[in-house]
Amino acid sequence: MVELSVNIKEQDKKYPIFIESFTLSDLKEKILSFCSGEKFVVVFSEKVFQLYGKDFNFDKSCVFILKDGEKEKNIKNYEKIMEFCLKKGLTRKDSLIAIGGGVCGDLTGFVASTYMRGIDFIQVPTTLLADVDSSVGGKTGIDSSFGKNLIGSFYQPKAVFINTDFLNTLDDRQFKTGLGEILKYGFIEKSCCCEEDFNLLNFLQEKKDEIFLRDKKTLSFIIESCVNLKKSVVEKDEKESGLRRVLNFGHTYGHAIENFTNYRKFTHGEAVVEGILFSFNLSLKKNLIDENYCFLARDILKKYGFSPLGTFPKEKILNIMKKDKKNDGKNFIFVLPVGFSKVDVQPVNSFSLFE
Ligand code: GLY
Numbered sequence: 001m002v003e004l005s006v007n008i009k010e011q012d013k014k015y016p017i018f019i020e021s022f023t024l025s026d027l028k029e030k031i032l033s034f035c036s037g038e039k040f041v042v043v044f045s046e047k048v049f050q051l052y053g054k055d056f057n058f059d060k061s062c063v064f065i066l067k068d069g070e071k072e073k074n075i076k077n078y079e080k081i082m083e084f085c086l087k088k089g090l091t092r093k094d095s096l097i098a099i100g101g102g103v104c105g106d107l108t109g110f111v112a113s114t115y116m117r118g119i120d121f122i123q124v125p126t127t128l129l130a131d132v133d134s135s136v137g138g139k140t141g142i143d144s145s146f147g148k149n150l151i152g153s154f155y156q157p158k159a160v161f162i163n164t165d166f167l168n169t170l171d172d173r174q175f176k177t178g179l180g181e182i183l184k185y186g187f188i189e190k191s192c193c194c195e196e197d198f199n200l201l202n203f204l205q206e207k208k209d210e211i212f213l214r215d216k217k218t219l220s221f222i223i224e225s226c227v228n229l230k231k232s233v234v235e236k237d238e239k240e241s242g243l244r245r246v247l248n249f250g251h252t253y254g255h256a257i258e259n260f261t262n263y264r265k266f267t268h269g270e271a272v273v274e275g276i277l278f279s280f281n282l283s284l285k286k287n288l289i290d291e292n293y294c295f296l297a298r299d300i301l302k303k304y305g306f307s308p309l310g311t312f313p314k315e316k317i318l319n320i321m322k323k324d325k326k327n328d329g330k331n332f333i334f335v336l337p338v339g340f341s342k343v344d345v346q347p348v349n350s351f352s353l354f355e
Contacts, residue, residue, distance in 0.1 A: 004224075006234060006235060027163055035095040037091060041088055048100050078110060085115055096112040122161070129174070137247075138155050185229050186203075189229060233247055260313075279336050282352075
């Protein structure tokens with residue numbers, strides 16, 4: 001078993017991340033060993049509950065089932081889970097457990113961070129995207145018609161359990177969306193200030209076949225590398241005042257595409273890859289990278305099955321991006337490639353975005 005530890009120095013807080021091919025009974029026992037109170041509520045993503053609910057065998061009265069899809073990450077479901085916890089009589093000593101993808105983890109984490117001003121929260125990601133990104137680092141929140149994740153908090157989990165066996169039943173589209181976020185790590189690795197060198201972009205170029213065959217060893221290496229990169233960034237900048245912004249590579253434009261299409265048409269990873277392509281084109285126009293690197297990036301994304309999603313109305317996308325919480329008031333804050341596996345955070349004015 002791989003065990004990593006995230007150290008949030010400012011809060012003197014530390015939590016473990018376990019990466020393992022768990023049996024469900026073992027996983028359940030380990031999760032419960034982190035629940036210190038008498039009660040807990042488990043929020044399951046619907047699909048995951050259908051596949052694994054019986055084997056987990058949690059008491060029905062403590063299970064809340066959340067429908068799948070980004071559109072479910074909303075204030076109504078926040079209220080429903082809150083009321084479920086209140087009815088169940090959860091106290092400050094009790095815990096919330098999220099078993100599902102990013103939507104389930106973000107929403108449940110936000111409930112945990114505000115229920116009685118904060119109770120323990122355990123993340124059990126079940127998708128590749130949640131394994132490598134959303135389950136680690138403490139970003140929680142919900143979407144609104146104004147934009148993605150505009151309501152939320154930084155709230156670190158008590159523990160994260162990444163069970164690589166869940167990937168066996170993940171559908172191809174969700175698997176691919178996780179690969180989108182993994183490719184992002186490949187493009188930003190050198191800017192993550194991580195002591196270890198994973199050479200992720202080269203690895204992803206070489207091991208595409210093994211990855212698509214979902215080879216356990218290869219996927220475990222990738223998950224561990226991405227979690228290490230994220231850990232390195234989050235430990236240095238939990239609240240995104242500087243370094244953590246590199247993790248948003250592809251996200252400013254990607255979030256706008258998700259919002260424009262009502263969170264229904266594209267997956268998060270597909271939209272992020274569209275944002276990555278947009279950023280590469282912008283960097284090329286600004287002479288921050290040479291053509292060879294831009295071609296290489298487009299080529300890798302294509303090999304992983306990502307192609308441009310279409311054309312979008314510039315004015316509308318601009319207006320959505322204006323509401324992005326990462327902006328500084330005057331400029332858009334964009335994470336742009338500046339070299340192999342290297343990015344930089346740059347202010348960009350609206351005129352140079354689509355010129
Ligand atoms: N997904 C970006 C972050 O956690 O900062």
